[in-house]
Amino acid sequence: MRMAAGNSGTRRALILMAAALSGACSGPGAENTRSVEVSTRAVATGKVLFATCAACHGSDAQGRIGVGPRIASESYLAAASDSFLLHTIREGRAGTTMVAWKDRFDDGQIEALVAYLRSLHDVEPADLDESPLRGDVANGEEIFRSICSGCHGRAGAGYQETANGTGIGRRAFLDSVSDGFIRYVVAHGKTQTAMRGFSEQSKTAVANLSQQEIDDTIAYLRESSW
């Protein structure tokens, strides 16, 4: 959704100023930045370590339906910040088979894993729309029930319910992603998976959700997260 250009420009400037003043980034996934160095050496180390992950995510992170999501997806890697990937590997996703790996691997090893994942697709960071979310929860619930729940489960529990999409209703997922990340993935889909784009602007869209309807769905997910 395009807000009055002046407004969002000012807002962006304020956010940049606030970030510069506090000298810190605002949490996992909040900004789509890259901090991990993708050196040949780190990629090689990460590839070896990824053997631990391959049983669920596939030998080349291509995913195994109902077992581990695909990570080698262009749109997904474009939308995912390094802090989001680092956080997900360190902390896992509570309530799913994706356990926290921080006791098993040190920071350098986890960074090497991220370097390896980055090496799978050389994509520019997506420009995420992080404008404030103004969604209608009731409308979002209807959209979720009629479109998303078939693959992600009625409670959004993911694999434990449907063996198809991941657990997007879980707090462990929602607390680690920004609205901009979800907006992007819902609009553009997760390429190379069954998650198609839902934006009315997308050529391959399976439904025609407007930006407002996507925001409604996100508002519902945030409101009902568990």
Ligand code: HEC
């Ligand atoms: C026992 C199976 C299993 C193993 C082993 C495993 N994962 Fe996962 N992983 C999962 C599942 C299941 C999810 C999605 C959970 C959800 O949110 O529903 C996931 C999610 C992820 C995600 C987020 C992807 C997304 O779609 O949001 C990343 C990144 C990830 N895993 C990396 C790793 C890495 C790196 C390793 C090895 C150190 C690893 N995983 C090992 C099962 C596994």
Ligand code: HEC
């Ligand atoms: C046809 C099945 C299908 C439908 C319908 C569907 N999804 Fe998905 N979704 C998936 C799959 C499959 C994945 C990726 C899992 C994988 O890689 O194995 C996914 C991934 C996602 C992700 C990324 C989650 C993560 O773990 O990183 C989000 C966010 C998402 N979907 C939101 C939605 C929303 C919102 C809707 C409804 C508008 C929706 N999906 C409808 C199948 C679907």
